[in-house]
Amino acid sequence: MWQVGKVIDRTDWNERLFSLKIAVDIGPYLAGQFIKLAMSLQDKRVARAYSIINPPGSDYIEVLAVTVPDGQLSPALHLLQPGDVIDVSVPATGFLTLNELPQGEIQGRHLWLLATGTAVGPFLAILDTAEPWQRFEKIVLVYGARRADELAYFAKLQALAMQRPQFRFLPAITREEHPGMLHCRIPDGLASGSIERHAGISIAAADSQIMLCGNPGMIRDSISILTDRGLRKNLRRAPGQITTEKYW
Ligand SMILES: Cc1cc2nc3c(=O)[nH]c(=O)nc-3n(C[C@H](O)[C@H](O)[C@H](O)COP(=O)(O)OP(=O)(O)OC[C@H]3O[C@@H](n4cnc5c(N)ncnc54)[C@H](O)[C@@H]3O)c2cc1C
Ligand SMILES: NC(=O)c1ccc[n+]([C@@H]2O[C@H](COP(=O)([O-])OP(=O)(O)OC[C@H]3O[C@@H](n4cnc5c(N)ncnc54)[C@H](OP(=O)(O)O)[C@@H]3O)[C@@H](O)[C@H]2O)c1
CATH class of the missing domain: 2.40.30.10 (Translation factors)
Known part of the structure; x- marks a missing residue:
């Protein structure tokens, strides 16, 4: 409709x-x-x-x-x-939502939100609700873009990071270097450990939920790195740690 x-x-x-x-x-x-x-x-x-x-x-x-x-x-x-x-x-649809994540002890303590470009959008909506702050001890948003001037809502996200000690905001820029920002594609930052170092926490199957959104290449390569480390896709019939939405 x-x-x-x-x-x-x-x-x-x-x-x-x-x-x-x-x-x-x-x-x-x-x-x-x-x-x-x-x-x-x-x-x-x-x-x-x-x-x-x-x-x-x-x-x-x-x-x-x-x-x-x-x-x-x-x-x-x-x-x-x-x-x-x-x-x-109408109505809105989609499964990149917190209610699709496992609940209770198996959900883990840490929520990782990994996005490229405009795909930061669904995470902005999620971060603007009370639920993630109640369910997770730490939340990390990695926002990948070509250049710093392509980080929409940067000031809002920076302000959120100042207000919420629970929250770590990590912009990852690929086509220029920028002080205070990671200089890598998201899968490379996962493989090298630089994303985890800057987040101050590690990704592990026992205590992490990962939501990935945006460029399908980023999602494919990130899944490959995460599954090598023991994380599994999150399916309704088999709860796991990796929930994704591809934009094309
Ligand atoms: C579930 C879902 C949610 C989406 N949400 C958004 C959103 O919030 N904002 C948004 O801009 N797009 C979003 N998209 C993509 C959007 O639907 C369109 O594909 C996009 O706006 C381009 O439309 P188009 O008709 O101009 O070109 P299309 O013919 O649809 O796309 C042409 C090509 O453009 C590239 N492309 C498409 N979308 C993007 C993008 N967002 N960033 C970088 N490259 C892209 C791809 O290479 C694609 O093959 C979403 C897609 C899906 C499946
Ligand atoms: N005309 C212009 O000057 C111009 C400038 C920017 C964008 N655009 C157009 O705008 C549209 C959207 O571009 P966008 O920059 O928002 O989206 P994008 O191309 O998906 O890039 C967003 C981020 O994702 C990274 N990325 C791309 N492919 C990846 C992969 N396989 N694995 C991991 N990371 C990956 C990019 O790194 P990399 O930088 O390493 O690719 C970039 O940091 C595109 O159609 C593009 O052609 C045009």
């Missing part, structure tokens, strides 16, 4: 990366889920998935998107201005 949403605000993080606030009633959803946005472009309807980055409880949704050169929908989304309308699928 589709609802008509109205763009009420936009933020431009750089010339390609932007957030839209869309007034729409999508009903109940869980932090970490996504909707589809659809537009008619040259008489063809194009629909794509976008994570909701604000927590449940508002009368709007916020999405973070990047303009993919030669992409079908994202360049058109990039042109939207306040007052424009767009179709939004």
Whole structure:
């Protein structure tokens, strides 16, 4: 089912990366889920998935998107201005949510959130709810991007790290060096141990839950490193430690 949403605000993080606030009633959803946005472009309807980055409880949704050169929908989304309308699928769906993680003793003490690019979005929504802070002793967010100016919501995440001693925020930049930030792809930072060193805790099957989102290559290579270290994919029929969502 589709609802008509109205763009009420936009933020431009750089010339390609932007957030839209869309007034729409999508009903109940869980932090970490996504909707589809659809537009008619040259008489063809194009629909794509976008994570909701604000927590449940508002009368709007916020999405973070990047303009993919030669992409079908994202360049058109990039042109939207306040007052424009767009179709939004209801209800929201998706399994990159805390209720999919094992509960009780087997969940472990530490939550690791690993994202590339716009895929930080579902983790922003999760971090904006009370649940992860109640369920986990430590939470680490590793946010991979090409350059420091591609880290959307950087100030918000830095402020959260100052407020919450439980939280470690680790930006990982690949195409430039930046003081105070890791300079590596996420799988390389896992393999070398630099991510764990900067987090101040180790990843181990007994006490870690890992949520991975974004670039499928990052997810594939990270899973390979983590499974070599004894972690398993988290399935409903067989609880494990690795929960993923690929963006393409
Ligand atoms: C569950 C899910 C949630 C998603 N959430 C978001 C989101 O919150 N924000 C967002 O921008 N995109 C998100 N995407 C991707 C989104 O659906 C579109 O694919 C993207 O906006 C590009 O659309 P397009 O039609 O312009 O190009 P497409 O034809 O859909 O994609 C072309 C190519 O662009 C690259 N690409 C696509 N999306 C991204 C991306 N996000 N970052 C880097 N490269 C990309 C891939 O190489 C892909 O093959 C999500 C995808 C899935 C499956
Ligand atoms: N025209 C431009 O100047 C320009 C600039 C930026 C982005 N873009 C476009 O914008 C879109 C989104 O790009 P994006 O930078 O947000 O997303 P992205 O290409 O997925 O890159 C985000 C982060 O993921 C890393 N990554 C990529 N592949 C990986 C893999 N296999 N394993 C582990 N890490 C990996 C990247 O490292 P690496 O840096 O090592 O790849 C980068 O740090 C793309 O379509 C891109 O072409 C264009």
